[in-house]
Amino acid sequence: MQQFEESKKNRIIFYFAIIFILFIILALRLVWIQVINSAEYEHKALNQRIKEFVVNSERGIIYDNTGRKLAVSLPAKTVVALPDNIINPEKTAAELTELLDISYNTIYRRITSDAAAIFLQRKVSNELYEQIEARNLKGITFTEESKRYYPEGELASHIIGFTGVDNNGLSGLELSYNNYLSGKAGKMIIERDAQGKTIPNGIREAVPGRDGYNVHLTIDEVIQYMAEKELKNAAEKFDFSGGSVIVMDSSNGDLLAMANTPLYNPNQFGDYSEESWRNRAINDVFEPGSTFKIITAAAALEEGVITENDILTDPGHIYVENEEINCWSNRGHRSQTFAEVVKNSCNPGFVEVGLKMDKETFYSYIKAFGFGEQSGIRLPAEARGIIPEYDRIGPVELATFSFGHGISVTPIQLAAAISSVANGGKLMQPRLVKEVDTGSRSENIINEPQIVRQVISKSTADKTKELLKQVVESGTGTQAAIEGYEIGGKTGTAKHYNEDIYDSSFIGIVPAGDRDLVVLTILYDIKGETYYGSQTAAPVFKNLTANILNYLNIKPDTKDEFSYQNNEQEIEIPNLIGESFLSAETSLREKGFNVKLIGDGKIVKDQLPAAGIESNYNSTVWLFSEKEAKEEILIAVPDFRGLQGNAAVKLAEQKGLKVTLSGSGKVIGQSVYPGRRIKSTNQINLKLR
């Protein structure tokens, strides 16, 4: 009995010892967890409850100059699959195939993958989200992202551009102003329960981000719409690959519209070809053709090598270093003043003017007008244009430049250059973004109008404008005339080399209150019978300009009908040889002549035309300090045929040529072929009958 009692006691002690040891182990483990290693477990527990996620900043809004939203950001749902939670992958894939633009196999492969979560389709439309939500598919959930949306659709799509799926700009202003528009992402830390719901009064910390800045454009939505509509209308009438229209406020360089076709909808940019995305007004170059004659005229007038009253001759062609350059009119324009040369858009006339300037001078003006360099509009992939290197330019190149061939420019360069003619000679930097609204944190970034340089004087600019007005009034640009408005402009038609394809353009200066608008219309790659700028681009310009003037409420002025006044008075040129340059110039200017001084000397050694000849009021008299300088000048030979003897002599004298007559009556033959350029010392024999 005692033995049994002892055994029982020992067993109790034994079990007690085991329980004690276990208790000690548990206690030690507890100390290990709660005291020694508490930080690690606390961290693990916290990690289970706390969720840290990036709060994407909202991309800035793009506004037009009337405050209309052109690009906004909207929350959009992304369809997410949680493969572990999907019960019946076949059925889920089949149902999703009906709704998403993804094949059954792709969906099935994705939802049966090893990933914890997988994006099926990002940023779906609200309607699609509601449809998927209604199906209540197990393991299919949604996450919210921000999607770029363009409420106006195609409007100004080439300017605004578009963003990719990650909300980064890929094209247009979305790309070039991405740093301002995109903002800075923030961070959010939230404590959640086992069901994933936010724990009230739990940990909730936020590292604030910064929303993108809003961008305000100079574009006027209505004018932009009108421009795009006119291009669409033109596409119904003519066969061309695309067009560009630029409407610029010449006073400050503001772009009121910049339209291109073909158009695309940035909301579905992937459905269009890359060709459609191009902003041809910025990215592409074209041969300006006759529209470039405005630059030649302005440069020549500024340099004083020509005045609107100088006599020029066009036998239908001109020879420059044995290369024949034809006028668009086969018969030529005969003898005409420079004002008429501009009005008739006469190529040989402009070649003569271009060659009167030396290479360095003309080249410097081309550069000064902003050709061959980026305009600074700050849009991606802006082309510089193509101007041959200075050393490669010879007389033939100089001659072709003068009527806008052999040179390539971007539409924006041309619009900016002509704006400088419209605004009194100041080359303005084209302005597309007026202001970047940085919110309340800092001052807004204001993009003030910038004058790049003064290219020509105000008087030259005004004179050029007057010459352009008569082009529209009674010259090659009559198709662009609008009754009651003094519009100046120039047509342009450039033929593609070795192809019957043309780039036709019209650029006009339109008075709009206290400022002038410059409107450029270009139709690229025109095919068919109708291709001249006057037949194609000018009517587009006219319709657009009439709508713009109506929209801006610019009333027509019916009282002062424009009519270019040409002073037909003739004055005798005095003998100035031997006089000082200063007194000779003063004397000539007092009489009403324009003077061009050649050489560095102080005494006049020779003059052109010679003394005693009656020349037009305000025509140019060249004074030389070296006799050789005059002899080096090449003068285009007119077509004397059909003229009476005395008329032929007068014309030759006005041009500085020497002629001898044989016979009487009308000229029936001449020893030098019309259009050839000869020295003033050379003699031309005229045969009369």
Add this chain to the structure above:
Amino acid sequence: MYQGQDYINLASESNYLNESSYNFTNVKKQAFTILYIFMLVFVSISILLYVSQVLNINQSSSKLLELEDRLEAVRSKNERLEVKLASKTSLAQVERIAKNELNMVDASEKETLVYNNQIKREEKFMADIPKEKFFLAQIYDKIVKEVTTVQAESLE
């Protein structure tokens, strides 16, 4: 026997209760009991109040979170509606509706009529009768004036 002895002792103790010292202790004990109960009730109420407060705060926080979610949803909806409105009122849409649904057409060329308001209006007289020849009319006017003119009363 033993129990009986105890009972006797107990009886002697109960007798002791009747003493004045016992009364004082009894009151003291009762006071402590009341205080104890009061403290218990107070602590219980405090705990209940605290718990209910915490519950209230949690409920309010939950509601706040819910409202925040709703606000976010309403904001999203508002943004979507604003964009929808902008799309519907875009010039292209307006023109499409005007032309296709309302059968409107493009305006014909605008004609401007200029009204010249600078023209001097010259008063034309049908007959100019010299004043001296109008003697009877002058007398008539004078009589009418005398009859119709009333002199205001003066203070004097």
